[in-house]
Amino acid sequence: MIIHRRRGWEIAEREATPEAVVLGRRALLGAGAGFGAMIAGASPAAAQWNIFGRRPNMPDLAARKPLPAPMNAAYVPGRALTPELEATTYNNYYEFGESKSIYDAAKGFSVEPWTIEIAGQVAKPRKIGFEDLLKQVTLQERVTRHRCVERWAMTVPWVGFPLADLVKIAEPTSAAKFIIFTTAADKKTMPGLNRSYYPWPYVEGVTMEEAANDLSFISVGMYGKVLPTQNGAPLRLTLPWKYGFKHAKAIVKIEFSAKRPVSFWEALNPGEYGF
Ligand SMILES: Nc1nc2c(c(=O)[nH]1)N[C@H]1C(S)=C(S)[C@@H](COP(=O)(O)O)O[C@H]1N2
Numbered sequence: 001m002i003i004h005r006r007r008g009w010e011i012a013e014r015e016a017t018p019e020a021v022v023l024g025r026r027a028l029l030g031a032g033a034g035f036g037a038m039i040a041g042a043s044p045a046a047a048q049w050n051i052f053g054r055r056p057n058m059p060d061l062a063a064r065k066p067l068p069a070p071m072n073a074a075y076v077p078g079r080a081l082t083p084e085l086e087a088t089t090y091n092n093y094y095e096f097g098e099s100k101s102i103y104d105a106a107k108g109f110s111v112e113p114w115t116i117e118i119a120g121q122v123a124k125p126r127k128i129g130f131e132d133l134l135k136q137v138t139l140q141e142r143v144t145r146h147r148c149v150e151r152w153a154m155t156v157p158w159v160g161f162p163l164a165d166l167v168k169i170a171e172p173t174s175a176a177k178f179i180i181f182t183t184a185a186d187k188k189t190m191p192g193l194n195r196s197y198y199p200w201p202y203v204e205g206v207t208m209e210e211a212a213n214d215l216s217f218i219s220v221g222m223y224g225k226v227l228p229t230q231n232g233a234p235l236r237l238t239l240p241w242k243y244g245f246k247h248a249k250a251i252v253k254i255e256f257s258a259k260r261p262v263s264f265w266e267a268l269n270p271g272e273y274g275f
């Protein structure tokens with residue numbers, strides 16, 4: 001006979017909320033609202049509370065600059081949107097701290113002006129201003145899911161452009177096999193950089209083939225507005241079929257390389273974080 005002893009975190013099946021009920025509740029909060037409009041319009045009092053409990057200094061969702069873009073209907077997430085307040089106050093961004101509540105710490109990080117270095121195996125290594133880059137691409141909105149290895153996930157309406165468009169602008173040579181993304185490391189405004197046991201700066205990479213996939217996306221906005229700093233302003237990677245740690249935030253350098261990089265989390269713990 002098998003005796004199943006429940007551990008502290010296990011609950012009986014009959015006590016679990018059926019998924020349909022959970023999704024129904026979420027739908028009330030987030031879906032069908034013309035993306036963002038209804039969520040952003042929720043009452044400020046209600047906005048002080050979310051499923052994670054009360055949080056201090058909640059961001060003002062209405063303060064971000066609008067960045068509307070036509071919806072790419074090819075992507076159907078099959079889930080209700082995560083409320084904007086949750087997606088923008090529950091983050092991973094170790095440059096600002098090890099907790100999920102770094103949105104307040106990220107307030108002082110300035111993203112203007114912003115330049116991105118295009119380096120390595122390209123026709124012309126150079127620097128490009130963020131605003132200049134925006135003029136060379138066509139923005140679209142797409143709703144995709146994003147999942148962290150820590151077991152939480154979000155469904156977010158991103159605004160941005162395919163990574164493939166950026167590759168075209170960079171003009172890589174045939175020697176390029178990987179793209180390495182290096183992200184901002186500003187000691188003055190990023191207290192996490194003082195934790196010297198991390199291999200700063202945060203680095204991630206994809207193969208050229210992955211970069212060509214239409215799912216690979218550079219996000220510059222979410223919920224119809226520019227990205228908040230805590231979510232990776234002014235530009236971050238969005239790779240919906242990969243875990244969240246691949247989604248490098250605040251990209252400052254894009255290097256085309258013949259060699260596969262070792263990414264930030266892989267350097268720390270190769271057993272848990274692959275390429
Ligand atoms: N620069 C930088 N980018 C980062 C991280 C980070 O610590 N620093 N964390 C990653 C991890 S583990 C996740 S899950 C996602 C979280 O993105 P979100 O806060 O927009 O949900 O950002 C990724 N990008």
Ligand SMILES: [Mo]
Pocket residue numbers: 092147148149150243244245
């Ligand atoms: Mo993550």
